[in-house]
Amino acid sequence: MKVTILDVAREANVSKSTVSLVLNNSKAVKLETQYKVREAIKKLNYTPNLAARELTTSRTHTLGIVFLTSNHFKKPYAFDSVAETLLYDTSNGIYTGLKNTDYALLTERFSSVSNPDALPSLIMSRRIDGVFLIGGLFTSDLIEHLRQINLPTVIIGLQYNGTDSIFSEMEQVGYLAAKELLEKHHKRILFLNGPANSSNSQKKLSGMQKAFSEYGENPKNLYVVNSGYAGLDGYKSLKEIWESGLRPDAIFGASDGITSGAMRFLFEQKVNIPQDLSIIGYESSILSEYSPVNLTVIDAHKEKMGEEACRALLKRIEKPRSNTVWLGIPPTLSHGSSVIER
Structure with a gap:
């Protein structure tokens, strides 16, 4: 017999609405209660009905990563290409930030070099509730379009006025x-x-x-x-x-x-x-x-940048009118053996 949200509520000894709040990553629920609900979900092996939730919340519970590159037609590891380590490392941080949530993640490599007016397909399809823009190769037109369609956005790696941004100092x-x-x-x-x-x-x-x-x-x-x-x-x-x-x-x-x-x-x-x-x-x-x-x-602590960007985007989705987040991650020096005293 399929486990329902009511079964989870009974197991955790909370209301159905409390379980729903936890599933939607709401901060309104005490941490102790969140823990009880997540333990009940794990014990009962409960899987949310995402299709039903989309109908009631107008959300897809999917986030997008758009990596902005000029290398769209090149191998990303070629010697004459920009190595896409920023995408890989920050994505690891985003995955960490999404742990214990029910958000899925889609990724698209996107270049507007040949067509500056083009938009990533993830955005055009409206399949996502929010998007991470990674890399600095974007125009102000893209940001303004995202604002017009009210798509929550966090930029990773660059500061941009009026838009949530996580970057290295x-x-x-x-x-x-x-x-x-x-x-x-x-x-x-x-x-x-x-x-x-x-x-x-x-x-x-x-x-x-x-x-x-x-x-x-x-x-x-x-x-x-x-x-x-x-x-x-x-x-x-x-x-x-x-x-x-x-x-x-x-x-x-x-x-x-x-x-x-x-x-x-x-x-x-x-x-x-x-x-x-x-x-x-x-x-x-x-x-x-x-x-x-x-x-x-x-x-640059890129994994940390990704994790903080994830927090910022989830907050923006939950509280669209909250203050803009501009967070600089302090870099640190990691000593190897490639520098000596002269």
């Missing part, structure tokens, strides 16, 4: 990298940055400049090259610098992809890390973990 990213290198007496620091028009790139550079100022270092000893975030971008940028005759004693890569590309070039030049040159990466992903050198990295 980018100025602190650059500051921590420069501070580590300056304290170890490096004098010629090369910053392989992302695109110059990116606000995240500008903030990382600002953080490095702040550290140079605090330590009384000549800003002319900070060399900056802007490019894309792919491995090939890091490779080409360092190759150009190397062929110009500049020999930095330290490099900070603005992404793990850039750092990996730079390290490939250094390997070809038979440059030893860290004996000849120190290097720091940013993100802390599978690329840095599998590096042949135990990299020192600035950890």
Whole structure:
């Protein structure tokens, strides 16, 4: 015989409406009561009737992840593509945040490069109650359209006015990298940055400049090259610098992809890390973990970003009029063996 919501209510010794509130992830129910209800659900192996709930709540109990990329027609792991580690790592955090809820998750890789007016199919189909936008390759038109259709939205990885945003504190990213290198007496620091028009790139550079100022270092000893975030971008940028005759004693890569590309070039030049040159990466992903050198990295805590984004989106769905959430996740320095004292 099929277990009903009434059976769960009797087992937990609560009302049917209380069980319904718990199933809808409401914060109005005491934690002790939530625990009793979830234990009853587990014991009775109760499965909510999602189709019926959609009719009564106008919800699908499905959330969407839209990963905004320029690599739509490329292999995401190609050397000339931006490695999609942000999608993978933040998604793990989102899954953690959805634990013990009945929300399902759909994912779509989306590029508007060829058609700026296009919308992700997940949004057009209205199959979702809310959406996570991951990555910075979106236009204000997309955000405004989401506002018009009242689709709860959280942006991961970038700040956007008036929209819930979870992001890494980018100025602190650059500051921590420069501070580590300056304290170890490096004098010629090369910053392989992302695109110059990116606000995240500008903030990382600002953080490095702040550290140079605090330590009384000549800003002319900070060399900056802007490019894309792919491995090939890091490779080409360092190759150009190397062929110009500049020999930095330290490099900070603005992404793990850039750092990996730079390290490939250094390997070809038979440059030893860290004996000849120190290097720091940013993100802390599978690329840095599998590096042949135990990299020192600035950890963005992307899983934490995903988990906090999940909390923000569930709250936005439950309380559409609540204040906008802008949450910066502080990065931390994770010491490896790729930086030494000079």
